[in-house]
Amino acid sequence: MNRGWSPFNITSVVLGFAFLYIPILILIVYSFNASKLVTVWAGFSIKWYAEAFANQSLVDAAWVTFRVAIVSASIATILGTLAALALTRYTRFHGRFLFSGMIYAPLVMPEVITGLSLLLLFVAIGMDRGMTTVILAHITFSMCFVAVVVQSRLVSFDRSLEEAAMDLGATPTRAFLQVTLPIIAPSVFAGWMLAFTLSLDDLVIAQFNSGPGATTLPMKIFSQVRLGVTPEINAVCTILVAVVATGVIVTSISLKRQELQRQRAEQLAAQA
């Protein structure tokens, strides 16, 4: 079926993309604005970037955010992968349905509720709020995203590969590390990237669970914006956008390349 570019199609695509990207574009453009006034263009400049980097509290917040994101994404990836394994492998245990439902629930749970309930937990067990609590909170909500991504790969994973490994003398742990993990690695990596970006831009949950000395970048930006939008904040946000976009592009390129290699290999096999 040939669907040409009807005027209707063009309009909806243009409007859709405009809606998605014009705000971000404005933000980026004004981060290069020489004027202090956010809405008045006064020529190109990168001085706000220099100022952002000179602003110690902003740099500190960025540093906290990156550490939280890397640690929480890594732990969430391990836990999420294990959960995905349990869900795909042990299909007959009692309460499986409940368990898989519970893994998905946080995906749709309002962040306010996740944040608040975690706060209540930390208060109840007498844990001082700080970076650790933010990390724990981020692990909790991002590991289900990892579990979903990894599980979708594991569903199509050929179990006989693991059996073959064990048949050749590998213990289940070795079979997992040497056979299963390398094969599902791209999806595990994608899960990590997802957890990383989720942690990077989370405001609500961090707001609830953070304490002194653990102000994340989104929290910092949010509090500054209440005093008025500064071009400096625009600059920081542009950097954030760049980091996230790079992550997404790198992930999709690596997945795409793997797919291409696979296709080329299959063509080769067909010729052999």
Place this chain on the structure above:
Amino acid sequence: MNNSTVANRRTFQPWNDPKENPFVEFRNITKRYGDVTAVDNLSLSIYEREFFALLGPSGCGKTTLMRMLAGFETVSEGAVFLAGEDLASTPPYHRPVNMMFQSYALFPHMNVEKNIAFGLKQEGMPTGEITDRVAKMLALVKMEEFAKRKPNQLSGGQKQRVALARSLAKQPKLLLLDEPLGALDRKLREETQFELIDLQEQLGITFMIVTHDQEEAMTVADRIAVMDRGRLVQVDPPMAMYERPRSRYVADFLGNINLIEAKVQNVSKGFVRLETKDGNSLLVESEASVSSGDTVWFAARPEKLQIDLKKPKSGNLMSGEVWDIAYLGDLTIYKVKLDSGEYVKASVLNRAVSSDRPISWEDKVWLSCPNDAALVLTS
């Protein structure tokens, strides 16, 4: 194979020796998947150095049987013994058994070489020895030039050869091959069959092989088991299986056979006299336990039937008309419509080069077979 191994093979019959202990023993094994009974109260003994073939239609439980031996399925009832030891509590990675998977199960992220070396690495073999062994295995399956390729860069037959090499590399005590040669072309398959036999002679490996190719089973196996819906129907050496099948199922499964329904007239001293529906009287040498009046089947393989234009003087005779002729090169198969309306096949070896056949379509012919070349089947 040299002459002595040929002689050894001829006298190799541990299953007839009550002093021999079985190497593998399935003792009253049942395997259920929910409502499906994949293996049904099956008992089987396999002896050391034996080449054992499993034959049976799709879904009869061959793979399931092997998987229980390799340790990937638990048995629902009964026990599996290896060298006298109950395997129930031995995990797959501690069983001295290797299996070649029906789906090959090659590791997609490793090249051919690494796939073959995988098992050797697990047992901690020194690197130098691994390299030698891998090279030997590659040569065996004629895959040297593909050593660096990944599995998805190989054709089906090549993958199968790598899977075979990988399962052979550890030189296990027991090797389970689940349709190991199905994807190979005929010539390579025959070569590999003989390689397998040689390897078994050299290394003393016990083989259990699943195949859909009965010719392959006859070529490689010391004994063949025919399975049907989770049960063993008959276990015998190839010749006994072919010449003395105990049921119509086995007779039909292994090779071609003509089956004609008949009634027992009388039984005396190892001979059974039958009468077919159209009144032919047939005398068969048989130990079958039948009594007069029973409905049985007269069974004769196509190559046991002689076809003539003139009525032979003696033997079990049937007359009919040539319905169809199939020329197969080495053989010509005549499909004859008997006077009773049944169809019977007779095959004739093409000895002479001459292209004109003395027997042609719609000729009236006589089929005959000696008393000891036919069978009486009751089930």
